[in-house]
Amino acid sequence: MDDSGRLSLVTREGGRSMRHSRFRFVSLGVVSVLLLAACGGGGTSGSPAASCKTFKVGLVTDVGKLSDKSFNANAWKGVQDAQADSSLCVQAHFIESNQPTDYQKNIQTFVDQKYDMVVTVGFLLGDDTLAAAKANPGVKMAIVDFAYDSPPPNLVGLVFKEDQAGFLAGALAGLMTKSGTIAGVYGLKIPPVEKYRVGYENGAKYTNPSVKTLGIYQPPSGAKSFNDPDWGKARALDFFGQGADIVFGAGGNTGNGALLAAVQQNKQCVGVDVDQFVSYPDADPCLITSAEKHIAVAVKTAIADAVKAQWPSSGLLVFEAKNGGVGISAYHNFDGKISADIKAKIQDILKKLADGSLQTGYTAS
Amino acid sequence: MTWRRLFRPAAVALAAQPILSIVCGFAVAGLAVLASGADPVQAFSALFQGAFTNPRAFTETMIATLPYIFLGLAVALGFKAGLFNIGAEGQFYLGAVFGVFIGYSVQGLPGIVHVPLALLAGMLGGFLWAAIPGIIKARTGAHEVIITIMLNYVAFQLTDFLINNRGPLADKTSSAPRTPFIQHAAQLPILIPGTRLHAGLFVALVAIPVVWFLLSRTTVGFQIRTVGLNPSAARAAGISVGWTLVITMGISGALAGLAGADEVLGVSHFMPPSFSTGYGFDSIAVALLAKSNPWAILPAAFLFGAMRNGATFMQLQTQVSADLISIVQATVIIFIAAPAIIRWIFRLRHTPAAPVQLAKTDGGATI
Numbered sequence: 235m236d237d238s239g240r241l242s243l244v245t246r247e248g249g250r251s252m253r254h255s256r257f258r259f260v261s262l263g264v265v266s267v268l269l270l271a272a273c274g275g276g277g278t279s280g281s282p283a284a285s286c287k288t289f290k291v292g293l294v295t296d297v298g299k300l301s302d303k304s305f306n307a308n309a310w311k312g313v314q315d316a317q318a319d320s321s322l323c324v325q326a327h328f329i330e331s332n333q334p335t336d337y338q339k340n341i342q343t344f345v346d347q348k349y350d351m352v353v354t355v356g357f358l359l360g361d362d363t364l365a366a367a368k369a370n371p372g373v374k375m376a377i378v379d380f381a382y383d384s385p386p387p388n389l390v391g392l393v394f395k396e397d398q399a400g401f402l403a404g405a406l407a408g409l410m411t412k413s414g415t416i417a418g419v420y421g422l423k424i425p426p427v428e429k430y431r432v433g434y435e436n437g438a439k440y441t442n443p444s445v446k447t448l449g450i451y452q453p454p455s456g457a458k459s460f461n462d463p464d465w466g467k468a469r470a471l472d473f474f475g476q477g478a479d480i481v482f483g484a485g486g487n488t489g490n491g492a493l494l495a496a497v498q499q500n501k502q503c504v505g506v507d508v509d510q511f512v513s514y515p516d517a518d519p520c521l522i523t524s525a526e527k528h529i530a531v532a533v534k535t536a537i538a539d540a541v542k543a544q545w546p547s548s549g550l551l552v553f554e555a556k557n558g559g560v561g562i563s564a565y566h567n568f569d570g571k572i573s574a575d576i577k578a579k580i581q582d583i584l585k586k587l588a589d590g591s592l593q594t595g596y597t598a599s
Numbered sequence: 600m601t602w603r604r605l606f607r608p609a610a611v612a613l614a615a616q617p618i619l620s621i622v623c624g625f626a627v628a629g630l631a632v633l634a635s636g637a638d639p640v641q642a643f644s645a646l647f648q649g650a651f652t653n654p655r656a657f658t659e660t661m662i663a664t665l666p667y668i669f670l671g672l673a674v675a676l677g678f679k680a681g682l683f684n685i686g687a688e689g690q691f692y693l694g695a696v697f698g699v700f701i702g703y704s705v706q707g708l709p710g711i712v713h714v715p716l717a718l719l720a721g722m723l724g725g726f727l728w729a730a731i732p733g734i735i736k737a738r739t740g741a742h743e744v745i746i747t748i749m750l751n752y753v754a755f756q757l758t759d760f761l762i763n764n765r766g767p768l769a770d771k772t773s774s775a776p777r778t779p780f781i782q783h784a785a786q787l788p789i790l791i792p793g794t795r796l797h798a799g800l801f802v803a804l805v806a807i808p809v810v811w812f813l814l815s816r817t818t819v820g821f822q823i824r825t826v827g828l829n830p831s832a833a834r835a836a837g838i839s840v841g842w843t844l845v846i847t848m849g850i851s852g853a854l855a856g857l858a859g860a861d862e863v864l865g866v867s868h869f870m871p872p873s874f875s876t877g878y879g880f881d882s883i884a885v886a887l888l889a890k891s892n893p894w895a896i897l898p899a900a901f902l903f904g905a906m907r908n909g910a911t912f913m914q915l916q917t918q919v920s921a922d923l924i925s926i927v928q929a930t931v932i933i934f935i936a937a938p939a940i941i942r943w944i945f946r947l948r949h950t951p952a953a954p955v956q957l958a959k960t961d962g963g964a965t966i
Contacts, residue, residue, distance in 0.1 A: 292915075297873050327915050334871040335862070336911070339659055339795075343911060346654045357775055358871070454765055461763075 286323040289541050291316065291351045292344030293328040293533075294337065296358045300330055303513040305529060309355045309378050312533025319534075322541045337362040345370050351540050353533055356380065364389065374545065376536040378529055385549040392532040395554040396426050397433035397596035398587050399525035400484070402555075402562045403504045404437025405583050406523055407480045408445050409576045410502060411438075417473035418449035419492035421460045421485025427451065429596050430484040430506065430525060436595040441579065448473045452488050459488075466491025467498075474499050482506070483517075484525070493517035502568075509563035522572070524563040531558050555587035612947075617888050617895075619941045620934035621902065627930040628923055635919070642919045649912025650905035656912070658796040662866060664904030666691070666875070668803040669858035670882030671900045672810045673725075673851045675891040679814055680847040681827040686732060686747025687855040688879025689754030690725040694856025696758055697724030699863040699870040700768060702781030710784040717785050718802065718860050725856020726849045728754065733848030737841030743848065751879075759872050770869070777871040787865040797865035806854065811893040813850070823847050855879065881907075884932050903928070 293313050295306040316324045329340040337359050344352045345366065351374040354363045360380050367375040367389035374388050381391035407416045416438050421427045435447040450469050455462055470481045470492035481496050483489030484506040493510070496503035497520045505524030510517055532553045539545050553559020561584060565572050586592035629639035650660050670687045677684035684690075698721035705713065732746035761768040763776045770779040787797040814820035825833040826843045834840050858878065863870050885903050889895035906928070910921035934941050941947065 297876070327918070329911055329915055330921065332921070333876045334874065335867045340911060342655065343653075343915065347915070360775060459763075459765065 286321075288323050288325050289351070289537075290347075290349040291324050291326040291353065291537055292347075292349045293326065293353045294340045294344070294355070294359065295328065295330045296337075296354075296356045297331055297333060298356075300328065304508045305378060306330075306355050307513075308508055308529035309353060309533050312530035313353060313537065315530055315534045316537040319538070322538055324537060324541065334358065338366070341366040341375075345373055350374060351376070351537060353378070353536070374540045376533070376540075376551075378533065379527065381550055387545075387547065387549070390536060390546055390549055390551050392529075392536055392551050392553065394527040394532070394560050395552065395594075396429035396525070396527070396560070397594040398555045399527065399560040399562065400430040400433025400482075401437035401440070401587065401594040402433075402560075402580060402584060403482060403523060403525035404434035404439075405441045406437075406562065406572075406576070406580055407434070407482065407502075407504060408438035408440065408442035409579065410522060410572070411442065411445060411480050413477050413479040414442070414444060415446040415448065415473075415477040416480045416482070417470065417476075417478035417492075418447070418482035418484060419466045419469045419473075419489055420449060420451045420482075421488050422454055423451040425598070427484060430482075432596040433594045434482050434484075434504075434525070437583070440583070440592075446477075448476060448478055449482075452485055460486035462488045463491030463494065467495040470495035471499065474501055480504065480522070482525070490514055490517070493520060496520040505563070511563065511566045518567060521566065522568045523565055526561055526563045528553065528559050528561060535559075555584055556590070613890070614895075615947065616938055616941050617890070617899075617931075617935060619945055619947075620888070620931050621927075623934050623941065623944065624927045624929075624931035628926040631926050632919055632923065637917055637919045642913055642917045642923065645913040645916040645919075646906065646909040646924075648909070648916075650909030653912060655794055656908065658791060658794040660901075660905045660908040661796055661800060662904075663908045664901050665799050665803050665865070666858040666862055666878045667882055667885050667900035667903045668896060669806060669854050669861065670879055671885035671889060671896040672806055672893060673854035673858070674882050674886035675889060675893065675896060676810060676814070676823070676854065677847060677851045678886060678891040679820075679827050680823040680843060681830070682733075682736075682844065682847055682851070683744045684729065684747055684848065684851050684855075685744055685883065686729060686750050686754075686852070686879075687882055688875070688877070689747070689751035690728045690852040690855035691859040691862075691875055691879045692754045692758050693724040693728040693852075694721035694859030695724075695863045695870050695874055696761060696768070696859075697721050697856065698860025699778050699781060702785035702864055703779045703869075705785075706782060708782075708784055710786075710788070713782065713784040714787060714798075714864060717781070717864055718857060721856045721860020721863075722853040723856070725852040725854070725859065727852070729852020729855065730845055730849040733845035736848075737844045743844075758870070758874065762870055762872055768870075775871070778869050780869045781864065785864055786868060787861070795866060799861040799865040802857070802861060806857070807893050807897055810854070814893065819843075819846065881928065884928050887932055887935050890935075 291313055293310055298306050300306050300310050310328055313326045316322055317326045329343060331337055331340055341352055341362060354377045356378060357380045359377060363375055363377045364382060367386050371386060371388050376390050376392055378392050381393050418431055418434055420431050431449055438445045438447055452459065452465065466483065466488040473481060480502045481492045482504040483492035489506055493503045493505065494516060497517060501520060502522050503517060503520040505517060505521055507527055508524065509526055510524045511521050536551055583592065632639040632642045649656055651657055670691060673687050674684055698717045701717040701720040732743045732750060735741050735746055736743045760766055762778050763769065768778045770777055787799045790796045790798060790800065814823065822838050822843045825838055826840050830840050881903055885896065885899045889899040906924040910924045913919055914921045
């Protein structure tokens with residue numbers, strides 16, 4: 235399609251100058267495929283040990299697909315972790331969605347194939363997952379990072395305590411800052427974003443009571459909500475001008491813009507949701523860690539609950555420090571620059587968040 | 600087109616090449632499966648199952664076929680006038696936007712009025728969007744390939760602006776970015792309860808003879824074909840080449856827009872962002888495979904619809920990537936575009952019957 239002129243050329247008389255041997259190879263290939271086709275067939279797919287009843291799990295991605303290195307990739311990792319646990323007898327497959335009209339069809343494909351459970355990824359699948367769960371009460375469904383008001387009993391939302399992840403990241407930032415000022419560039423002021431911010435700022439004050447925290451929510455901006463890296467970058471540069479030396483980018487592409495500003499200004503940055511060292515390599519030079527939702531843990535837990543008949547009746551599974559559902563990512567490039575003392579303090583905070591002796595200070599408003 | 604004409608030796612010879620190209624396309628894709636360490640027989644049988652024999656498979660294949668019919672016709676119509684409409688994807692988006700807007704904003708109409716009105720709105724959206732490159736080409740001679748490609752991105756961004764979060768067409772009550780649901784009366788009725796197959800099927804089946812009639816039995820069709828064959832001769836014969844280019848692009852866009860409206864009124868009932876991936880682009884291949892013959896669009900679209908639908912199940916069963924069908928599609932097009940290869944492999948006699956005019960340009964700007 236790159237060249238209309240050429241396409242019309244090749245249809246004319248074509249191919250005289252081409253050597254026959256090349257095409258022999260093609261026809262040889264055709265023959266060999268047909269032969270293989272005749273001999274092949276049958277075959278086995280990896281079926282688990284017969285000691286327990288197979289539990290079939292299907293994962294439906296959103297249009298980001300498995301290669302997103304983010305929510306979809308981590309959700310599939312959780313499914314694979316469940317599959318690797320031989321006690322669960324999980325047999326799993328995925329379907330990648332090409333377009334939004336595929337969601338319903340892809341969930342239905344698993345239902346038609348008599349899968350025991352379907353995991354869907356993200357709010358884009360919210361409507362279709364709910365509809366499918368209502369229509370198929372016998373199939374367990376779990377949706378990553380989404381919750382319903384009163385879902386049918388076979389459907390759970392997997393949600394995360396963002397404030398705890400933010401608290402850990404803020405605690406690290408409080409210990410790492412040299413200027414004594416840290417900043418955050420946030421997406422729209424909606425609950426998950428507020429939780430990240432409150433956690434981050436309180437975490438920093440916990441480890442560094444004299445720290446100054448700067449931050450700004452993105453005002454509602456139409457199509458650019460969560461998707462305005464230029465705005466995010468400009469705000470981060472403002473904050474650097476006010477003395478901040480670490481910035482937390484928590485707002486999709488808006489937050490990513492703040493990370494880019496940190497790279498450019500040779501400052502430090504904190505990622506969000508997933509390990510952004512992996513999902514957003516542009517930020518690698520500045521990334522000290524990411525406030526992370528352990529999506530793989532959440533998905534594996536939901537599957538295990540389904541297998542072991544511990545399915546929650548509340549329609550909700552909350553992931554927090556206590557169940558390993560939130561935390562901070564590996565330090566990667568900064569591993570050598572963060573002292574053992576600081577690492578120990580972070581570990582200690584994680585432990586205290588987990589056992590409930592430390593609160594993030596976030597209260598739903 | 601009677602059965603006797605269909606089975607005339609010339610017609611068979613004409614069909615042989617696309618069919619053999621498809622065979623070769625699958626063979627090459629089979630090699631790719633083999634090279635990736637999977638079993639091509641399992642892969643293709645799962646593809647077949649997913650497209651035809653599973654529950655709901657056949658109706659889902661039909662659903663995937665419908666946009667290919669409209670869009671294949673759209674691209675084929677452009678080819679007839681020597682126009683390479685790469686913008687079908689964007690026109691599809693605009694058709695969906697217009698269709699969904701009329702679908703949800705107009706209230707109180709009976710379905711018998713509301714559905715055609717929304718479909719017409721979709722056609723209008725596609726028409727207007729495609730007329731832009733038509734006019735630019737007619738006025739300035741700029742190549743339609745460039746303009747239509749670029750307008751695709753404008754269309755994507757425009758729809759994104761319209762329906763994302765707080766855009767003018769966004770449903771403010773939804774956490775997901777999308778338009779409101781269309782009125783019940785604007786939905787294309789479901790033909791088989793329990794499936795998603797909708798009455799858009801009839802619209803598509805009517806579109807084929809209409810386009811055929813337009814091209815072969817009307818003055819406009821004659822002008823389109825004449826301009827496609829030889830613009831200079833057309834001009835000498837008193838045909839306004841510029842006007843013909845604009846009207847061809849417009850009708851082509853209207854068909855693409857109809858596809859978009861059909862999709863929102865029949866399948867999704869609202870419009871989300873990243874609405875379609877590649878229907879418009881694939882349809883260039885559909886039109887090439889059908890050699891721009893409106894009747895042949897039906898089997899070509901059906902093949903592509905079956906592959907698109909079956910690929911999901913193939914990936915599920917065999918873990919062979921659904922992108923495999925892109926290999927099939929691409930190699931089919933290579934073989935179609937280079938008929939000498941097919942003739943050589945299958946030792947076909949060269950029938951001098953008209954080499955396909957895939958994209959005869961007007962002799963002006965080429966890229």
